[in-house]
Every structure is written in structure tokens, then in C-alpha cells.
Amino acid sequence: MATAPDSGKPTAAQALAPDRHRKASDQSIYDAIYEAVLTQRLPPGSRLPEVALSELFGVSRSIIRKALTRLASDHVIEQRPNQMAMVARPDVEETRQIFAARRLVEGEVMRLTAGTLSKARLQELKRLVKDEKSAHQSGRDQDRVHCSMEVHRFLARHCPNQVLGRMMRELVLRTSIVIALYKSPGMSACFLGDDHARLAELIAQGKGDQAADLAHRHLRALEDLLDLNEADTTIDLARILRPET
Amino acid sequence: MATAPDSGKPTAAQALAPDRHRKASDQSIYDAIYEAVLTQRLPPGSRLPEVALSELFGVSRSIIRKALTRLASDHVIEQRPNQMAMVARPDVEETRQIFAARRLVEGEVMRLTAGTLSKARLQELKRLVKDEKSAHQSGRDQDRVHCSMEVHRFLARHCPNQVLGRMMRELVLRTSIVIALYKSPGMSACFLGDDHARLAELIAQGKGDQAADLAHRHLRALEDLLDLNEADTTIDLARILRPET
DNA sequence: GCGCCACCCGGTGTATACATTTCGGGCTCG
DNA sequence: CGAGCCCGAAATGTATACACCGGGTGGCGC
Numbered sequence: 001m002a003t004a005p006d007s008g009k010p011t012a013a014q015a016l017a018p019d020r021h022r023k024a025s026d027q028s029i030y031d032a033i034y035e036a037v038l039t040q041r042l043p044p045g046s047r048l049p050e051v052a053l054s055e056l057f058g059v060s061r062s063i064i065r066k067a068l069t070r071l072a073s074d075h076v077i078e079q080r081p082n083q084m085a086m087v088a089r090p091d092v093e094e095t096r097q098i099f100a101a102r103r104l105v106e107g108e109v110m111r112l113t114a115g116t117l118s119k120a121r122l123q124e125l126k127r128l129v130k131d132e133k134s135a136h137q138s139g140r141d142q143d144r145v146h147c148s149m150e151v152h153r154f155l156a157r158h159c160p161n162q163v164l165g166r167m168m169r170e171l172v173l174r175t176s177i178v179i180a181l182y183k184s185p186g187m188s189a190c191f192l193g194d195d196h197a198r199l200a201e202l203i204a205q206g207k208g209d210q211a212a213d214l215a216h217r218h219l220r221a222l223e224d225l226l227d228l229n230e231a232d233t234t235i236d237l238a239r240i241l242r243p244e245t
Numbered sequence: 246m247a248t249a250p251d252s253g254k255p256t257a258a259q260a261l262a263p264d265r266h267r268k269a270s271d272q273s274i275y276d277a278i279y280e281a282v283l284t285q286r287l288p289p290g291s292r293l294p295e296v297a298l299s300e301l302f303g304v305s306r307s308i309i310r311k312a313l314t315r316l317a318s319d320h321v322i323e324q325r326p327n328q329m330a331m332v333a334r335p336d337v338e339e340t341r342q343i344f345a346a347r348r349l350v351e352g353e354v355m356r357l358t359a360g361t362l363s364k365a366r367l368q369e370l371k372r373l374v375k376d377e378k379s380a381h382q383s384g385r386d387q388d389r390v391h392c393s394m395e396v397h398r399f400l401a402r403h404c405p406n407q408v409l410g411r412m413m414r415e416l417v418l419r420t421s422i423v424i425a426l427y428k429s430p431g432m433s434a435c436f437l438g439d440d441h442a443r444l445a446e447l448i449a450q451g452k453g454d455q456a457a458d459l460a461h462r463h464l465r466a467l468e469d470l471l472d473l474n475e476a477d478t479t480i481d482l483a484r485i486l487r488p489e490t
Numbered sequence: 491g492c493g494c495c496a497c498c499c500g501g502t503g504t505a506t507a508c509a510t511t512t513c514g515g516g517c518t519c520g
Numbered sequence: 521c522g523a524g525c526c527c528g529a530a531a532t533g534t535a536t537a538c539a540c541c542g543g544g545t546g547g548c549g550c
Contacts, residue, residue, distance in 0.1 A: 049531070060505045061532090066314055073318035082511050082532055097408040104353050104409070163342040164349070167412060295502070305535045306502090327502055327541050 024057040029067040032057075037076055037087055038173055039146050040180045044089040048077060074170055076177075088177055092228050095178040099223045102171040106152070106219065107212035109159045109168050110199070115206025116160055122204050125154055129196045149176060151196050155203070175222075182226040192221050269302040274312040277302075282321055282332055283418055284391050285425045289334040293322060319415055321422075333422055337473050340423040344468045347416040351397070351464065352457035354404045354413050355444070360451025361405055367449050370399055374441045394421060396441050400448070420467075427471040437466050 024032075036042040053064045072079040079085045090098065117125070132147035149172060156168040195218045202211035269277075281287040298309045317324045324330045335343065362370070377392035394417060401413040440463045447456035 051531075062504055062506090065311075065532090069311055069314050070318050073315050084531070094408065097406045100406055101408040101412065104349065108349050161342045161345055163339065163346040163416075167346065171408075294500090296500085307534055307536090310502090329501070 024059055024063070026063045026066040026070070029053070029057055029059075029063065030070055033067065033071060034076060034173070038149055038176050039142065040176065041142075042087050044087050044177055044181045046087045048085045048087070050085075075174055088174075089181060090174070090178055092182075095182060095226070095228060096223075098171060098174045098178060099219060102168070102175055103216050103219050105164060105168050105171055106156075106215050109156060109161070109164055110203065110211040110215045111208035112161050112164070113155055113159045114203045114208035114211050117158060117203065121158060122200075125151070125200050125203070128154060129200050132196060133194070145176075148196070151200075179222070179226065182228055184225065184227045192218060269304055269308070271308045271311040271315070274298070274302055274304075274308065275315055278312065278316060279321060279418070283394055283421050284387065285421065286387075287332050289332050289422055289426045291332045293330045293332070295330075320419055333419075334426060335419070335423055337427075340427060340471070340473060341468075343416060343419045343423060344464060347413070347420055348461050348464050350409060350413050350416060351401075351460050354401060354406070354409055355448065355456040355460045356453035357406050357409070358400055358404045359448045359453035359456050362403060362448065366403060367445075370396070370445050370448070373399060374445050377441060378439075390421075393441070396445075424467070424471065427473055429470065429472045437463060 033042065033048070048068065050061045050064045050068070054061045057064070068077065068079065068085050071077045072085065075088055077085045078088050128147055128151050132144055132151065135141075135143035135147055152172045153169055156165045156172065159165040159168070195214065199211060199214050199218070202214060278287065278293070293313065295306045295309045295313070299306045302309070313322060313324065313330050316322045317330065320333055322330045323333050373392055373396050377389055377396065380386075380388035380392055397417045398414055401410045401417065404410040404413070440459065444456060444459050444463070447459060
């Protein structure tokens, strides 16, 4: 327990409220939790009791368990035997690996996607970037995070290589989790200058290599903003238990 | 039906026989099916009825369903509503994407892994390569495929970046599936010269870039051995239905 | 004889009952 | 007074009952 802030104590179910009392498929439940984690309404460590969720969504535990199994398979939540599922809390080492993997995959996705988008798609993309900026300026943080994620997810969704696209979406989500976990207080997560706008421009112009390079630097800068000093877990414990001099 | 050879008609359950009559966890069932698909004992399109599996492993359908859900999540099997699960049968386009993704990921894994393996680990690796060669020479194809897969999986397992390592294992499995699907008759799948031996050598010497390059060419050559001409599915149908001249 | 339709069977989808485990509060004993 | 044990609430783990769906087959009508 000493290693974890342990987050909200009851169950963070209010973040999933909208479609209450309506029969939901396991896909819609999966989506609801996925979206809530992505937009950081469900912070890392949030507990997800099966019974509470089954009552919330108006289905039996079977459906809930299927959704949770899939979420665990995607590393969104952690499931340990006989314990409640909780939103994943990757350690510092895994965080670095996630960023490294995402740089590799997202770079290639940029390269493949550049120059392949229709005019209509480019309009959509620029709209997302614009919405993000306006949300940022008017301080609607919830919206800003949502749009920021959607920029990356949009590019992943429209990558010609959908195998890579899927991987990238998974990595975007895991990145969102570790940002929520390790961000320094007050940092403007993932709004670094107008990187997204410039990225969209390079994609539109078909400059794949430059887009990949920008994405690479974007992600590196993002990682550098995080508070990734170990100094936790076992080390703290040892220092606390050491007799004072 | 016209598009599929439809594989073995009953249920290819004999490929999973070993641990019959023993209570099995969903993990062990997952592993059994995973391994059977990996070594091509369960060819693409094989049907996996829940009841048959539950009897085979001596557990209820709940456990089976959990294992199947996870396998579907990993793209090992396809699950459609109210139909039996079956081993995945990716189309030609997805096959190309899988290879492209794997080249990207495996190349980076080689780069990261080169020079990081202990002497003992290098011994293991060389042993695998040796076993593969001997299996090849004595014509034990089952063993050869197993060892060949294990070479790649071994490297993935010991990559310093385990996030990438996991992705690579998933891609190795999917590659195995599409090889089983599209290999030209009689080809020696994934035994291209002594690529694996040379790869092991480069890894041992810490030459990451060269290892990545070799892996890249290895996979390219492998893809080229496949029979990836479309000419199936809808096109054949159109030609068949066209009135003769 | 040839189609069409109703039935049946084998499969998955969902809910629920029951077993098992974990964690914590409070009692008891040293 | 404190440490340890016991027990119960609440969660998950598993099995099972039943509903539903889809495909194949046999009979019936034309």
C-alpha cells in the first residue's frame, strides 16, 4: 500500500453514467470504459467491480467479464486472481518502453499515411486540430484532451496499414494512461506548441519522412515532460525502514 | 463456401489431445490452442466448438469462452455472433500488412536485443538454431517449424523492450497463420538458407543494425515465397458466372 | 419430380446459483 | 495494551440452466 496513492476509494462509476438502464452489449461496455480511460476520467488504479458495473449497465456479470477480459488483453486494465480489476498502472520502465514502441510505430504510420488522405478526410483532421486549439484557449481541459487523442487516433484509423493502425491506437491509449500517472502537476499534457497543426500540414503535403520526424520529436518532448524519476516502490521503503543516524 | 477449402470437417480436436481429463485453467487452454496454431497443427479455418473444447479439457464453457475471447483479441481466431469460432484466415491485403508491420517491429527488436544477451542465453539461442537445422535435415517438419518459430520468439522474449517484444510475438503467430494459408505447395517455410544462424551470430556480436537488416531481408524473402496473387474470392466468382464466349 | 416450408438439432448468448477467496473489524487471550 | 485469530461481508471463479439463432433435412404441396 505504501507504493500507491490508491486513488478514489469507492468505485469511480460516475464516469460511466450516460447510458444507464439500457441493455448494453459487451462492445458498448468495452467502448465506454475504453473512452473513459482514454480521456482520463478513469485515472490509473481506478477499481472496476464486476457487480457494480453489471448493475450500472443493466446486464449480468457474464457480459461484464467478457468486456473486462478484452480490456485486460489490451493492457487497459489489470486483472489479478480473486481481486477487483483496476485501470492499469504501468511502472516507470514500462512507461519508457511504451513511448519507445509508440515512436517506432507512429513514425511509420505517419510515413504510410502521408499523402493518402482525401480532401474530406484532411478537412476532418484540420477540424480536430482546430477544436483542440479552441478548447485549449478556453480552458476546457476535458475537451482538449479528447481532441488531442482524436488527432492521433484519426491518423491511426486512416493508415493504409490497419495492422499498424491498431497497434498505434493501443499505444495511444497506454500513453494516455501513463501521462495521467506521471504528469507533473499543471503540465498541459500533449499540447506542445502547434505540433498537431504542423503534423497535419505535413501529412496533407505528403511529406512522410518529415511527418515521422516531427511525430518522433513530439513524443520525445512529451516523454520528457513526465516525472519519470524512480525513487518509488522498494527504494522508499528501504530508506524509511533504515534506522536514523 | 466457394471461397474456402473449408479444412477438416469435424473438429480438429486431436491436435490438442495431450492434457485431456485434467482440469485446465483458461491460461493453459489459451496456451494449448496458441501453440497448436503456431505450429500449424490447427490450420486456418479450423473450427473450435465451445462444447467440444469444454469436454476435451474437462471444464465448463465459461473457461473455454474466456480463452476464446482472449484468442480473438489477439487475432488468433475469428468470432462471429452465433457462429463457431475458427482459426483466423486473413485475406491477402491483411497478410501484406502483417508482414510490413513485422518487418518494422522485428527490425527494431533486433537492434535493441543485439549485444544484450548473456552467454547462457546465447547458448540457448544457438541450440535452437542447431535443433532447427537437424530437424530440417532429418525431415521432421513438425519439429523444424516449432524450432523456427522459437528462434524468433526467443529473441522477442529477451528483448529489453517487452512492449515491443509482445507485439513481435503476436506478429510471429499471425505470420505463421498466413504462411500456412498461402504457402506454395512444398515450400520449406521459413528455412531460408542459414539466415537464423547468421542472425544469431550478429546478435551475439552486438551488430544491431546488420541484424535488423538481415531480419528485414529474411522476412521479405519469406513473403515473396508466398502465393499472394488475389484471383480468389469475388473475382473468381465473376469469371465463373460470366457467359462463355 | 421439383421446390418450398416447417421442424429439429446443435451451436452460441445470457443469466443465475453456488463455491471459494480475500480483506477487514472486532473479539479474545497472553 | 497489543497481537493474533475468527468470522462475515463482498468480491471473484465456476458450473449450469435455459433462451435464441441458424442451418440442414424431411415431408408436403403443386
